[in-house]
């Protein structure tokens with residue numbers, strides 16, 4: 001089994017949890033996630049920072065083999081329908097779009113992203129790989145899972161044990177799995193402040 005590693009090329013060392021994390025598509029099928037690992041990942045999201053400690057995130061969890069997992073997989077777009085169902089869990093992150101008094105919460109998605117980032121790092125620390133997915137039918141998700149009207153589905157995390165690239169059967173997916181990772185240079189990201 002040739003598990004692809006793609007450490008980030010950084011100008012100075014950063015924590016290995018950050019440099020080694022990437023978003024694979026090759027997952028080992030039918031691997032169950034234990035309760036402790038799942039709970040730790042949820043706790044990591046729960047303890048994310050948020051504006052005014054508003055905690056606008058909510059989680060919906062589907063385990064491989066259960067009917068929610070099949071339903072959630074079917075809502076994914078394109079190639080994701082083929083590789084994401086091999087993950088151990090799919091966790092949908094939903095955001096509260098309003099404050100308690102009904103006024104809009106424009107920063108909610110920022111908070112949701114922080115929760116997703118914390119969950120991703122905890123999962124990686126526990127030996128799981130995470131692939132975040134915005135490509136799914138949000139309307140159908142809301143209907144299928146009877147999402148309350150003040151919540152909006154934001155992202156689905158596919159979390160599982162990484163497999164070798166050989167589990168991918170489509171050439172396009174193999175190509176993406178072995179492709180290098182790149183980022184804009186810091187010189188482009190850091191803007192002058194004069």
Ligand SMILES: Cc1cc2nc3c(=O)[nH]c(=O)nc-3n(C[C@H](O)[C@H](O)[C@H](O)COP(=O)(O)O)c2cc1C
Pocket residue numbers: 021022023024080131132133134135136155181
């Ligand atoms: C908000 C968000 C949405 C994403 N949506 C998708 C998606 O729908 N399909 C997909 O294959 N990857 C998706 N990704 C994964 C990104 O393509 C990936 O993180 C990016 O290319 C950087 O690669 P790396 O995570 O391996 O460093 C998403 C990532 C984020 C953070």
